[in-house]
Amino acid sequence: MINLEIPKNxxxxxxxxxxxxxxxxxxxxxxxALILYENASLSLLGSLANSxxxxxxxxxxxxxxxxxxxxxxxxxxxxxxxxxxxxxxxKEDGWELSIDQMIEMVDKRKDITEVHIVGGVHPKMGLDYFxxxxxxxKKLRSDIxxxxxxxxxxxxxxxxAKVSYKEGLTILKKAGQDSLPGGGxxxxxxxxxxxxxxxxxxxxxxxxxxxxxxxxxxxxxxTMLYGHIEEIEHRIDHMHRLRQLQDDTGGFNAFIPLKFRNxxxxxxxxxxxxxxxxxxxxxxxxVYLDNFKNIKAYWPMIGRKTAQTLLSFGVNDIDGTIDDxxxxxxxxxxxxxxxxxxxxxMIKLIKKVNRVPVERDSVYNxxxxxx
Numbered sequence: 329m330i331n332l333e334i335p336k337n338x339x340x341x342x343x344x345x346x347x348x349x350x351x352x353x354x355x356x357x358x359x360x361a362l363i364l365y366e367n368a369s370l371s372l373l374g375s376l377a378n379s380x381x382x383x384x385x386x387x388x389x390x391x392x393x394x395x396x397x398x399x400x401x402x403x404x405x406x407x408x409x410x411x412x413x414x415x416x417x418x419k420e421d422g423w424e425l426s427i428d429q430m431i432e433m434v435d436k437r438k439d440i441t442e443v444h445i446v447g448g449v450h451p452k453m454g455l456d457y458f459x460x461x462x463x464x465x466k467k468l469r470s471d472i473x474x475x476x477x478x479x480x481x482x483x484x485x486x487x488x489a490k491v492s493y494k495e496g497l498t499i500l501k502k503a504g505q506d507s508l509p510g511g512g513x514x515x516x517x518x519x520x521x522x523x524x525x526x527x528x529x530x531x532x533x534x535x536x537x538x539x540x541x542x543x544x545x546x547x548x549x550x551t552m553l554y555g556h557i558e559e560i561e562h563r564i565d566h567m568h569r570l571r572q573l574q575d576d577t578g579g580f581n582a583f584i585p586l587k588f589r590n591x592x593x594x595x596x597x598x599x600x601x602x603x604x605x606x607x608x609x610x611x612x613x614x615v616y617l618d619n620f621k622n623i624k625a626y627w628p629m630i631g632r633k634t635a636q637t638l639l640s641f642g643v644n645d646i647d648g649t650i651d652d653x654x655x656x657x658x659x660x661x662x663x664x665x666x667x668x669x670x671x672x673x674m675i676k677l678i679k680k681v682n683r684v685p686v687e688r689d690s691v692y693n694x695x696x697x698x699x
Contacts, residue, residue, distance in 0.1 A: 330379040332372065343368055350376050350615060361564045361616045370607060377611035377642030384621060385644045388697075389683040391674045392690065394442040394648035397433060399461075400424045403448030405480070407525040409514075409556060411592040414448070424450065427461050434465055434472070439671075442648065442690045445476035446509055449528075455489040455496060459503040466504035473506045473690040479537040480512035483529035493540045501546055507690060508541050510549030510584055516569050517562040524556065524595070535573055542579025547691060549582045549624070554609050555601035556588040563609065567616050574619045581691060582622035582645060585609050586629055603634055607641045614642025622692065627669075636681045645688075649674060 330351055336344060346360045346368075356364075364373060401412050402422040414422035434443055443465060445458075462474055477485070477500070486496035515521060516531035529537075538548050550570050554563055567583075574580050587606060590596045614623050624645040627635040635646045649669050669677070671687070675698045678685040687695040 330375055332375050334369070334371065339372070340367070343372065346615075347372075347376065350380065353618075355618055356616060358564050358568055361567070361612055362560060364612050364615060365560045365564075365608060370604065373608060373611040373615075374641050377614040378640050380614055380618075381623070381642050381644050387682065387684045388644065388686050389639055389678045390622070390645040390686050390688040390692065391678070392442055392648040392688050393440045393671065394444055394690075395433070395437050395440050397425070397430050397443060397445045398447040399430060399445065399453060400450045401448045402450050404451055404484070405449055405525070405528040407514075407528065408594040409524055409553065409588060411589070412448070422448070424453075427457075427464060430461060431464050431468060435468060440472065440649075441695070442473045442475055444509060445474065446478055446481070446511055449481055449484045451488075455485045455491070455499065458485070459499060462500065462503040462505050474504060475507045475509050475690055476500070476505050478509055478512035479534040480528045482508075482537050483533050493537050494544065497537075497541050497546060498544055501544060505546070507546055507581070508538065508548035510551040510580075510582075513551045513566070513570075514553040515556075515558045515562050516566045517558065520558050520562055531569070535569060538579070539573060539577055542577035547579050547581050549584055550580050550620075551584045551586050552613075553586050553588055555605065556595060556598055563612075564616070567613060571617055571619060574617075578619075580620060582624045583613055583617050583620045584624045584626055585613055586626065589629070603637070606630065606634060607638065610638050610643055611641040632677060636677060639678070639681050639683050646674075646678070 330347065332347070336347070339347065342363050346356055346364060349356050349360070400423060402414055402424060458477070462476065465472065465474060482493070482496060486493055489496060491499070512529065513534055514525055516534070518531060521531060538550070541548050552563060552566050570580070570583065588595070588598070588600065590598055590600050610623065610625065617623070622645050623643050624647060625635040625638045625643045627646050630638070635643070649671060675685040685698040689695055
């Protein structure tokens, strides 16, 4: 049973029907999701999302010890929401890391269990280049999990190397890559995508790349960029496509809603949504995505305090220690301008809201509990 803060006789019939579906562990429809978004009180939404979260995980909240490597912010694509990249024609304003520099970065972090590699799409950093990077990281640390390359990077990489998605992913897997991050999904609706990122991989290509990864045993995450020019229906359609693919492959580890940030990009005239919209979006995703075990709040993007609050709105993972190794959201004006937390800070943050911190590996095996 769901612990509702209001009596059932005070809930409208359409909402009560959804509550009963959740109680009976039945799948909600796209229309149900729209009703939740538009009509459910925040307390009802939170109760539904939290009940699912606690049925799956109890009070456990996951984190991991990780670092990011961003090989370059030079990019051939011109996404309107991006504050991070620099077009190739303006490459003097960006950065390019050498393989030796990136290996040195990994070597300094003896405590981490995961390296997360994403960046701009550089025309001179192709499949062979990244195979070499992955092999060198594994040579240094054979035990480390390498989560690398958004579908946007992979689509360009495979096209340039003249290999299929399956062939390219198989080459990277053999080199030592373990999984894919979820970036580049943005919003799948083709009309919205044409306005905010028309020149990079399509929605279907994103989904096809992740499907191919799952089929060869490489798990991945999924994301959704919300709070810009999209409508609620577009968010639901986005999650619907992800739910369908997860039904097919079961290869997604986690879903990560990503909030649009409006500093230093071509969409700066659009106001950011507030915390109430954040809470609603995460809660609806927890209720709708019944085949995703984990919902993650990426704290460098959403901020520590909001991440704590979201632990009562369906979220059971707040990502990792990071150690100030990512600039993607700090350059877009996120509260966390130098994102870094020690293990003890992460534990304290989780315990402060009466949850149980659990260090995990990259595929959600438990490493240590901190009760």
